Amino acid sequence: MKVIAEIQIAGTASARAGNWLWAWANSDLPDRLISDAKQVRSFGEMNSIDELAQSYVTDEDDQLESLGWELSAVMSRICGGLRIYRCPDSHGGLYLMFKSIGWAK
Template identity: 55%
Template sequence: MAKTNNPDWYAKWRHDAVHILQEQNARLKEQFRLNSWPRYDYDLAARQLTFSENGRAKVVADIQVVGTTSQNAGNWLWAWANSHWPADCIEEAQRARSFGEDHGIEELTSGYVEDDDLNGLGWELTAVTARICGAVGAYRPPRDEGGGLFLLYRDVRWVL
């Protein structure tokens, strides 16, 4: 866990959020066969992530950007602190920031968060955001190197 100043209850609450997200993602993976689709594409204008096969969409998810990790910078960058993202794509990250402000949680209100395990940190902060916002799951698109993009699922459904 990143070393920050947080309320006493937060460490357990955060830990529980990770387990809740792991269970949600396992259910989604099974229900929608998310590991089996050879292609994914995200469309920020539509705020959607589409899983497809042979040029045909199979599963679509309504998404929000939570944040990114960067090996070069050695940190997590909240989506709300990155002017690159459209405002309607970062609403849930903004909610996490507001929650952090209301409860004095430093890692939710600092634009950058450092940790030795950036992928773990990304998943943990995404899990916290998912819990705050009632998201149904989360996704980190595969990336060969350099860091990661962390997304929340607001909704996931089959394409008919």
């Protein structure tokens, strides 16, 4: 069986840089995959939440993976996401939010 899913990119965690980069701040990503991340930025700006409105969030506690999960969970809550998935990488990870999941016909 095959599954079809609609996704949005939350952001990336980089162990080398020691930070989180929101998807809306990454010019290499297509607009259609970062519209929800842009919504999170607007929410952060309206509510004066720097971690949501700044391009980068630094990992001051040396818990970069946890930071990625936390910020992705915030995006999921704001945007009505279903699940978060981390595409692991030896230097961090790419965090995706599932908007819909269904069986292919």
